Amino acid sequence: xxxxxxxxxxxxxxxxLRTVSSxxxxxxxxxVDGIFGPETQQAVRDFQRAFGLPQTGRVDTDTWNELxxxxxxxxxxxxxxxxxxxFQDPRQVLRIGDRDERVIFLQIxxxxxxxxxxxxxxxxxxxxxxxxxxxxxxxxxxxxGLDQNGETDKMTWDxxxxxxxxxxxxWSENRNAVQ
Numbered sequence: 016x017x018x019x020x021x022x023x024x025x026x027x028x029x030x031x032l033r034t035v036s037s038x039x040x041x042x043x044x045x046x047v048d049g050i051f052g053p054e055t056q057q058a059v060r061d062f063q064r065a066f067g068l069p070q071t072g073r074v075d076t077d078t079w080n081e082l083x084x085x086x087x088x089x090x091x092x093x094x095x096x097x098x099x100x101x102f103q104d105p106r107q108v109l110r111i112g113d114r115d116e117r118v119i120f121l122q123i124x125x126x127x128x129x130x131x132x133x134x135x136x137x138x139x140x141x142x143x144x145x146x147x148x149x150x151x152x153x154x155x156x157x158x159x160g161l162d163q164n165g166e167t168d169k170m171t172w173d174x175x176x177x178x179x180x181x182x183x184x185x186w187s188e189n190r191n192a193v194q
Contacts, residue, residue, distance in 0.1 A: 022049030028074055031086040032058045038089045041065045102169045109167040113144040121167055124179040125151045134158060 029047040036042040036058070042065055045058040056072040063070045066081050074082070101117045109117060119142045129135040135155060138148045149165035156163045159174040167175075 025049045025051045025055070028059075028082070029055055031082050032062060034089050035062065035082065035085045038092065039065055039085075101172055105169045107169070109144055109172075111144050111146065111149050111165070114142055116142070118142050118144045118148070121152075121172070121175070122148060124175055125155070128155075128175070128179060 026047050026049045028051075029045050029049070032042060032045050032055070033047060036044040042061045043054070043058040045055050059074055059078065060070045060072045062068075062082060062085075063072075063078055066085065068078055068081060071078075099120065101120060109121060119140055121144075122138050122140045122142070125135060125138050125148070126140065129137045129151070135151050136147070138145075138151050144167075152167055152171060153163045153165045155175055155178075156165075156171055159171070161171055161174065
């Protein structure tokens with residue numbers, strides 16, 4: 016594929032090379048311009064050298080297959096982790112007496128946040144939505160400006176998950192509000 020006429024195909028090759036170069040410093044970073052010029056040809060040679068292929072500077076079938084495989088590998092390694100959806104039905108609510116894995120996830124997040132924010136107390140990880148869990152949820156709901164009923168609905172869960180994921184917003188000095 017040296018001196019390829021199809022600019023879209025060249026752009027695709029260049030994008031794959033550029034992506035692979037982000038995780039492999041021995042592959043030259045190339046501009047995605049649709050021109051199979053000397054820079055792209057050298058980047059192909061770099062790639063071929065790095066992956067044990069004949070260093071022709073041409074994109075043959077073996078080079079293409081390895082380039083595509085490495086491109087997919089880098090995408091998989093750098094993609095965001097798949098997130099857990101605790102509430103398949105947004106009308107679901109966790110409350111005192113519930114026992115399931117969502118309660119364990121809730122308790123794990125509350126415990127982690129209790130280490131960062133004095134307004135929350137540790138609740139344990141029993142998997143049982145008990146009074147201690149409900150009280151911690153009430154404190155969280157107060158900080159979020161939500162109805163303080165001690166039950167975990169989707170809005171409460173989303174606030175908790177956001178706080179857990181980012182650590183922000185910060186718990187305020189009076190520990191009753193979130194900035």
